[in-house]
Amino acid sequence: MLYAILCYHDEDVVASWSKAEDDAVLAKRKRVQKDFIERGKMGPAVRLVPTTGATTIRGAGSEQVVLDGPFAETKEQLLGFYLVDCENLDEVIDFAKRLKEGESCTFEIRPVRLFEKGVIPELSEATA
Amino acid sequence: MTDLAWIETALVGARPQVMGALLRYFRDLDRAEEAFQEACLRAMKTWPVKGPPRDPAAWLIFVGRNAELDSVRRDSRNTELPEDSAISDLGDAEADMAERLDDSHYRDDILRLMFICCHPDLPATQQVALALRIVCGLTVREIAAAFLVNEKAMEQRITRAKRRIMAADVPFGAPGAAERAERLAAVAAMIYLIFNEGYSASGGEEHVRAPLCVEAIRLARLLLRLFPAEPEVMGLLALMLLQHARTPARLDASGNIVLLEDQDRSLWSRDMIAEGLALVDKAMRHRRPGPYQIQAAIAALHARAARPEDTDWREIALLYQMLERMQPSPVVTLNRAVAVFKAEGPEAALALVEPLADRLSGYFYFHGVRGALLKELGRKAEARVAFDKAIALARTPAEAAHIRQHIDRLMKEGKTKEAAG
Numbered sequence: 001m002l003y004a005i006l007c008y009h010d011e012d013v014v015a016s017w018s019k020a021e022d023d024a025v026l027a028k029r030k031r032v033q034k035d036f037i038e039r040g041k042m043g044p045a046v047r048l049v050p051t052t053g054a055t056t057i058r059g060a061g062s063e064q065v066v067l068d069g070p071f072a073e074t075k076e077q078l079l080g081f082y083l084v085d086c087e088n089l090d091e092v093i094d095f096a097k098r099l100k101e102g103e104s105c106t107f108e109i110r111p112v113r114l115f116e117k118g119v120i121p122e123l124s125e126a127t128a
Numbered sequence: 129m130t131d132l133a134w135i136e137t138a139l140v141g142a143r144p145q146v147m148g149a150l151l152r153y154f155r156d157l158d159r160a161e162e163a164f165q166e167a168c169l170r171a172m173k174t175w176p177v178k179g180p181p182r183d184p185a186a187w188l189i190f191v192g193r194n195a196e197l198d199s200v201r202r203d204s205r206n207t208e209l210p211e212d213s214a215i216s217d218l219g220d221a222e223a224d225m226a227e228r229l230d231d232s233h234y235r236d237d238i239l240r241l242m243f244i245c246c247h248p249d250l251p252a253t254q255q256v257a258l259a260l261r262i263v264c265g266l267t268v269r270e271i272a273a274a275f276l277v278n279e280k281a282m283e284q285r286i287t288r289a290k291r292r293i294m295a296a297d298v299p300f301g302a303p304g305a306a307e308r309a310e311r312l313a314a315v316a317a318m319i320y321l322i323f324n325e326g327y328s329a330s331g332g333e334e335h336v337r338a339p340l341c342v343e344a345i346r347l348a349r350l351l352l353r354l355f356p357a358e359p360e361v362m363g364l365l366a367l368m369l370l371q372h373a374r375t376p377a378r379l380d381a382s383g384n385i386v387l388l389e390d391q392d393r394s395l396w397s398r399d400m401i402a403e404g405l406a407l408v409d410k411a412m413r414h415r416r417p418g419p420y421q422i423q424a425a426i427a428a429l430h431a432r433a434a435r436p437e438d439t440d441w442r443e444i445a446l447l448y449q450m451l452e453r454m455q456p457s458p459v460v461t462l463n464r465a466v467a468v469f470k471a472e473g474p475e476a477a478l479a480l481v482e483p484l485a486d487r488l489s490g491y492f493y494f495h496g497v498r499g500a501l502l503k504e505l506g507r508k509a510e511a512r513v514a515f516d517k518a519i520a521l522a523r524t525p526a527e528a529a530h531i532r533q534h535i536d537r538l539m540k541e542g543k544t545k546e547a548a549g
Contacts, residue, residue, distance in 0.1 A: 012141045013134075016140070016141075019397075049403045049406050050349065051353075052407070053403055053410065067356075068410060069353075069356035069357075104134065
């Protein structure tokens with residue numbers, strides 16, 4: 001079963017991290033992923049640009065409008081997500097807890113139905 | 129994150145909005161600052177016990193305003209104060225209050241707070257110092273360190289600047305559309321000044337000045353959130369992100385400047401570049417070009433080039449030409465000349481550079497560029513004279529060292545040629 005792990009946090013808090021803090025968080029998360037990568041359970045990991053970089057399209061037909069900014073102003077923002085392949089919810093929860101260890105962010109787990117696996121070559125090459 | 133670290137981040141984040149609102153209530157910077165201080169103290173006492181409020185900014189505005197009003201009452205009539213816990217225990221009042229803080233109101237509050245720091249009577253460095261103190265909340269000690277002056281001198285400078293802006297007419301009414309646009313332009317310029325103050329650091333002082341770049345980026349992000357559809361604000365934020373992304377590669381181990389084309393591009397921050405490129409893209413859609421957008425577009429072309437030789441110099445030369453038309457300045461022409469040199473060769477570039485001699489004869493970089501072009505054209509004696517002038521005008525040891533490298537190369541090439549010939 002595929003699951004998305006959606007990461008939420010106040011983007012101002014994350015933006016205030018120093019490079020060292022940010023690197024430490026990423027390094028810790030990478031360590032946790034290692035075992036999932038070896039066992040073929042790890043899908044893409046994605047970081048979203050802050051919401052000031054967002055563009056929103058609303059309306060239908062001739063009423064479509066393109067707006068600057070995020071879909072909704074919220075206190076915490078969706079900052080990124082992981083895609084993982086797990087046996088059941090318990091396994092995802094266990095993995096997500098280890099991933100989140102020591103961080104004040106919020107993770108939301110959502111089962112995923114995959115329609116297309118996509119053809120973007122970069123996705124099979126990229127490593128951060 | 130520990131309680132205290134969380135609270136500190138929340139206080140720093142809320143500062144512009146809270147200070148902006150308090151300034152509107154009290155119409156006095158010192159009182160607004162006092163009220164903010166008091167609200168922060170109470171937050172540190174209350175929040176760890178009762179948990180964070182739903183809307184920290186609203187809480188701080190409410191508590192700060194009451195505390196300051198109380199202190200005024202105490203000073204005048206010596207009346208009995210309410211229990212501290214009564215003030216801190218906002219309960220449901222907080223929700224009502226948050227509703228009353230309507231968005232457009234606080235947008236103008238923050239803009240006003242930033243705008244008063246841009247008073248045209250204040251020299252650029254004082255605008256920057258004042259904004260760092262009032263808007264960003266940096267301590268006088270931190271600001272003094274960034275400007276490489278002692279704390280006392282900086283304290284006096286900020287006090288004088290504050291007195292000056294409060295003596296001037298601070299516009300407290302809600303601004304009209306034209307006025308708002310003017311304020312926005314002034315504030316954008318001030319934010320870029322803060323950034324450049326941090327970016328121009330060379331060598332040893334880099335570690336104390338780099339935080340200014342971070343503050344400037346934070347302010348621009350805040351401004352863009354308030355005015356999400358302003359392409360020039362997108363351009364400003366993009367420009368600073370794309371330039372700041374190169375910081376890890378800008379100085380070598382001994383603190384010398386590494387030129388763009390010699391930088392290790394793997395050290396550039398990919399996150400900042402991704403965000404900067406996304407913002408340039410967004411801004412372009414508005415088809416309302418402006419100086420920040422064009423400069424950001426130039427920085428984007430550098431960021432997009434995986435190797436220096438992949439740089440699209442022809443496009444960069446065109447962008448500089450656009451910038452020249454919008455904001456004529458000999459320095460812009462000089463930069464255009466560098467791009468023309470890369471795209472078309474030294475002759476065309478030198479033709480652009482020579483007419484600038486009158487206006488730029490006191491500028492280190494002018495002589496450096498001219499020297500490099502003359503060297504390319506094989507006019508070595510003239511190149512040497514230009515480089516010597518550049519060294520004499522260098523403001524920092526790193527600048528001088530950089531020109532000396534050019535001269536060394538010139539001498540070495542001369543010798544090998546002589547030996548060969």
